[in-house]
Amino acid sequence: VDELARSPLFTHPGDLTEPIFGVVPLVIALVAMGICVVGLVRGRLAESTLAVGIVGLPLLAFALANTVLLDRSKETEFCESCHLMVPIGESTRADDGSLASFHVSHGAVPTAQSCYGCHSGYGMWGDLNAKLSGVEHMVHTVLGSYELPLRLYRPYNIDSCLACHAESKRFRDVEVHATAEIQEALLSSEMSCTGMCHPAAHPPEALSGNGQAR
């Protein structure tokens, strides 16, 4: 089974350019670190060297690295590096009947970016909001200020669903989706896709950390 899972057709093609973008900021950071070590040992640097070593190269390294790192932080693997997210990640791959696992098992969202695919919102601001939420997650992780079971900070924005479903025939053919009251209730977040009509996004035991909390 493992051999089959690794066969070329079953392997995600990945991003071939990414390793190069990862090496460039690494090299720039090392050069800047060399200059800093000289400055640290000698206690002085020429003005131009100081400007390059302290400001120019580090800023360039951070700017390039951040583009790579922001991309890498979309990976499910990154989300699951927080122990609290592990049960949720595992459940999405378990085909356990939850909405998330249904999407993953049907290839409706890329497995490698399944968290980001549904939780980033739609459009440019969706990406930005996802990153801000990520920072919020990290603050709660550092402070241990999260509560179980995990809940969304705010009602789920169904734009993420509609980005794929809005124009699909199967979605439009469902009579209830065309009802004005239902549409209004969904768009105003009074009602959610999950719960009444569709299964919960994640199983409750996964949201409770499967006993792995703290």
Place this chain on the structure above:
Amino acid sequence: MIRALCALVLGSLALLIAMLLKTEASTAIPFSFLAMPVLALAIALYAYYTWGPVRMNDEERRLYELAFSSLEQRDFVRLVALGTWQDAQRGEKLIHTGEHPEVVRVLLSGKVSLQVAGETLGELGPGRLVGSALILTDEPSQGDVIAVEPTRVLAWPTETLGRVLEKKPRVRSALQAIVSEDLARKVQALSSR
């Protein structure tokens, strides 16, 4: 200051590299909450160091007004940082006969006299340079320079000063003008004896 800046940037870059090599929560948290703020702090310190207000203590301000007002204040403060403040008691020799001085001094307070074979050729007071002519001619001193009262000087090792001035032509030319004026005043004082 430069050591502190280098240490801060070095630390933030180390966290950046850790994050690049292993992108996960354990590196993302220190990277986001430490590396980026620390780099921002280092750059703010650098900007302050480069463009911020120049602060001089009373001694530095007095010396600046006495001898170095043609230099930009920031250049002067950096120049002062290269030197060492020294105190000489009355009768103490700053330069001995036959010595190749390795430092150039400028008097902040007090007075020194130049004595050749027991005869006093002249006296130098606050703001005057001591040893600059010997360094320029690369010849040994023909007399003693002796403090005639408690004297406070700022002394620069000539090697350090030369190395720094090599990289700062603007400061070098301003200092050359100061040294030339000082020499002209010494010659004038000698010729009027």
